Amino acid sequence: MKSLLSFHKALVGLLVIYLLIPLIGTFLFSIAGKWDHTILPESYTMKWYIELFQDERFFDAFQRTLFLIVMSVGLSIVIMLPTIFIITVYFSKWERLLQAAAMLPYGIPPIVGAVGLIKLYSNSLIPIAGTPWILIGAYFITILPFMYQGIRNSLRTINAVQLVDAAELLGATKFQAFRTVVFPNIISGILVSTLLSVALLFSEFALANLLVGGRFETLQIFLADKLNSSGHLTSAIVITYYSVILLLTGTVLKLTFKNEKNPAGKKKNRVLSLLRKQSRDKKFALEGENS
Amino acid sequence: MSYVTIDQVTKKYENQVVLNDISITLNKGEFATLLGQSGCGKSTLLRSIAGLEDVDAGRILIDGKDITNLSPRQREVGMVFQSYALFPNMNVFDNIAYGLKMKKVKNIKSKVAKMIEMVDLAGKEESYPHQLSGGQQQRVALARALVIEPKVLLLDEPLSALDAKIRKSLQKELKRIQKELNITTIFVTHDQEEAMTMSDRIFVMNKGNVVQSGSPTEIYTTPVNTFVANFIGNYNVFKMDTFRKLVRSTELKGDEVAFRPEVLKLLPIGEESQDLQENWRLKGIIKDVSMTGNILRYEVESEDFSFHVDDLHHRGAIFDQGTHIQIILPKKECLFL
Numbered sequence: 001m002k003s004l005l006s007f008h009k010a011l012v013g014l015l016v017i018y019l020l021i022p023l024i025g026t027f028l029f030s031i032a033g034k035w036d037h038t039i040l041p042e043s044y045t046m047k048w049y050i051e052l053f054q055d056e057r058f059f060d061a062f063q064r065t066l067f068l069i070v071m072s073v074g075l076s077i078v079i080m081l082p083t084i085f086i087i088t089v090y091f092s093k094w095e096r097l098l099q100a101a102a103m104l105p106y107g108i109p110p111i112v113g114a115v116g117l118i119k120l121y122s123n124s125l126i127p128i129a130g131t132p133w134i135l136i137g138a139y140f141i142t143i144l145p146f147m148y149q150g151i152r153n154s155l156r157t158i159n160a161v162q163l164v165d166a167a168e169l170l171g172a173t174k175f176q177a178f179r180t181v182v183f184p185n186i187i188s189g190i191l192v193s194t195l196l197s198v199a200l201l202f203s204e205f206a207l208a209n210l211l212v213g214g215r216f217e218t219l220q221i222f223l224a225d226k227l228n229s230s231g232h233l234t235s236a237i238v239i240t241y242y243s244v245i246l247l248l249t250g251t252v253l254k255l256t257f258k259n260e261k262n263p264a265g266k267k268k269n270r271v272l273s274l275l276r277k278q279s280r281d282k283k284f285a286l287e288g289e290n291s
Numbered sequence: 292m293s294y295v296t297i298d299q300v301t302k303k304y305e306n307q308v309v310l311n312d313i314s315i316t317l318n319k320g321e322f323a324t325l326l327g328q329s330g331c332g333k334s335t336l337l338r339s340i341a342g343l344e345d346v347d348a349g350r351i352l353i354d355g356k357d358i359t360n361l362s363p364r365q366r367e368v369g370m371v372f373q374s375y376a377l378f379p380n381m382n383v384f385d386n387i388a389y390g391l392k393m394k395k396v397k398n399i400k401s402k403v404a405k406m407i408e409m410v411d412l413a414g415k416e417e418s419y420p421h422q423l424s425g426g427q428q429q430r431v432a433l434a435r436a437l438v439i440e441p442k443v444l445l446l447d448e449p450l451s452a453l454d455a456k457i458r459k460s461l462q463k464e465l466k467r468i469q470k471e472l473n474i475t476t477i478f479v480t481h482d483q484e485e486a487m488t489m490s491d492r493i494f495v496m497n498k499g500n501v502v503q504s505g506s507p508t509e510i511y512t513t514p515v516n517t518f519v520a521n522f523i524g525n526y527n528v529f530k531m532d533t534f535r536k537l538v539r540s541t542e543l544k545g546d547e548v549a550f551r552p553e554v555l556k557l558l559p560i561g562e563e564s565q566d567l568q569e570n571w572r573l574k575g576i577i578k579d580v581s582m583t584g585n586i587l588r589y590e591v592e593s594e595d596f597s598f599h600v601d602d603l604h605h606r607g608a609i610f611d612q613g614t615h616i617q618i619i620l621p622k623k624e625c626l627f628l
């Protein structure tokens with residue numbers, strides 16, 4: 001029994017090490033001065049970070065990536081949430097179709113998708129080829145599976161159909177029912193899907209590079225460009241955006257955990273205040289960086 | 292003047308007829324039960340009354356008003372679901388107050404407080420559904436449905452998820468509240484005992500049809516066909532030609548004969564006390580004995596026919612397995628169907 005437990009612990013430990021080593025390596029490299037023949041760096045320096053944080057291009061790229069993420073994830077929530085709700089609750093016959101559609105992106109490699117999109121839109125009446133808008137469209141599709149699964153599972157878990165039935169019998173309209181008894185109960189599920197999507201899009205390179213490339217330099221394109229000049233600098237970039245994602249994940253996880261422990265009526269308010277706080281922090285960070 | 296009228300309602304799913312031309316009328320304040328096996332259409336009928344399913348034909352009237360095409364929120368019916376469907380993001384108070392808030396009623400606080408009192412949940416106002424026991428959740432669901440003062444209360448197997456003891460006490464409580472408010476109630480169950488103890492009137496359903504309606508006593512003592520006989524009282528049912536052979540009589544009419552297990556009497560071999568004008572006497576052997584509380588349930592075999600006999604559990608008077616006995620069957624207790 002005891003040996004089994006320590007075996008499990010060892011296994012988890014190994015996994016953690018396996019996952020952390022590349023990160024630690026990257027981090028060390030980002031603060032390393034001279035690092036040639038030793039296991040650990042011979043000297044440490046912050047100059048890569050200083051150089052990075054003094055680079056206008058970095059902040060511009062960061063902002064562009066944030067813009068893309070906020071737009072596509074926001075669009076996805078605004079469109080997919082009502083769609084999935086309406087289909088699971090009222091048109092359950094079509095659920096399979098939606099499910100199949102939502103899984104399609106897995107089957108299409110980004111390169112193929114990008115080439116197809118370029119061909120399709122290069123002579124199209126909708127002049128979005130080469131603009132960030134085509135990228136937002138593509139990203140919308142990329143994160144579709146996550147958003148779909150997350151939202152649908154949350155709806156299933158709370159048995160949304162029956163909650164709506166109950167609310168309607170108590171005098172609520174369909175919209176009121178959604179707002180008061182469905183949405184508050186799936187918000188944590190949506191947050192988790194959102195988080196996954198954000199993390200995924202932060203590191204998206206193939207589509208961005210092919211669809212807009214240098215015309216709308218995202219973080220990953222900036223990173224790829226820097227790769228040729230300095231490995232230390234790219235490590236600093238990676239560590240920076242990892243930290244941002246980590247921060248985001250931490251807050252959201254903490255939030256959902258709290259909700260589970262005490263699903264108080266203040267839940268909605270807490271989410272809102274959290275979101276407000278986040279945006280304030282972001283603004284703060286950006287202002288601080290710009291000055 | 293009937294208060295609830297269900298007039299020739301038919302409902303189909305794809306090509307399967309789930310409700311077949313159902314007509315039911317109820318008086319105000321009546322406690323009616325839909326009783327039937329799983330899948331016979333009880334929930335579908337209830338949901339049709341609530342407006343959660345559209346019917347393909349027929350009309351539904353409550354208090355003289357045709358509600359067939361109204362949305363659920365306009366129908367003034369309350370419903371308790373089998374799984375309660377409490378709102379997980381709201382505490383007990385807010386769950387119960389929900390309907391009043393939606394209807395923008397005044398005095399929400401005092402109305403909810405009164406309801407909480409009635410279902411005996413004082414002190415639990417701040418609890419969330421997941422912090423309540425099954426029985427307590429069920430009370431919240433009931434209070435939530437009742438507080439908006441619906442004209443009809445619909446209950447879809449509200450007690451089936453609870454254990455036997457709580458179930459018994461909630462049956463009583465439900466009945467008390469129903470009487471107190473004099474609210475017309477349609478209750479769904481597949482438990483015949485529950486239907487018997489609670490209802491003013493029982494509608495026995497089978498495959499989308501109402502096969503018999505009547506008071507519990509009527510249904511129990513005079514089932515109209517073998518389906519009801521089997522379902523309601525564990526009746527012993529025999530084909531007539533086999534039964535004729537068993538009792539050696541040729542003048543019996545009908546297709547089938549049914550008799551309840553408790554009308555049969557078992558006597559030791561050799562004891563002669565029963566009048567053979569009014570009873571049939573058969574020889575048999577005890578195949579099995581089981582005890583369900585105060586009832587002894589025998590499985591008895593006689594000339595290759597086997598049937599159930601129920602007897603009150605008198606101390607020390609148990610026939611053991613394999614004992615040869617006489618079976619006394621009163622002629623007037625046999626139903627010829």
Ligand SMILES: Nc1ncnc2c1ncn2[C@@H]1O[C@H](COP(=O)(O)OP(=O)(O)OP(=O)(O)O)[C@@H](O)[C@H]1O
Pocket residue numbers: 304305309327328329330331332333334335336481
């Ligand atoms: N949405 C649906 N689509 C197709 N068939 C359905 C649907 N809902 C119910 N049915 C069918 O209608 C029949 C009656 O179902 P219903 O739920 O009314 O049964 P029930 O009497 O309430 O059974 P139970 O005691 O198990 O709850 C069943 O045969 C079921 O398969």
Ligand SMILES: [Mg+2]
Pocket residue numbers: 333334335447
């Ligand atoms: Mg049912």
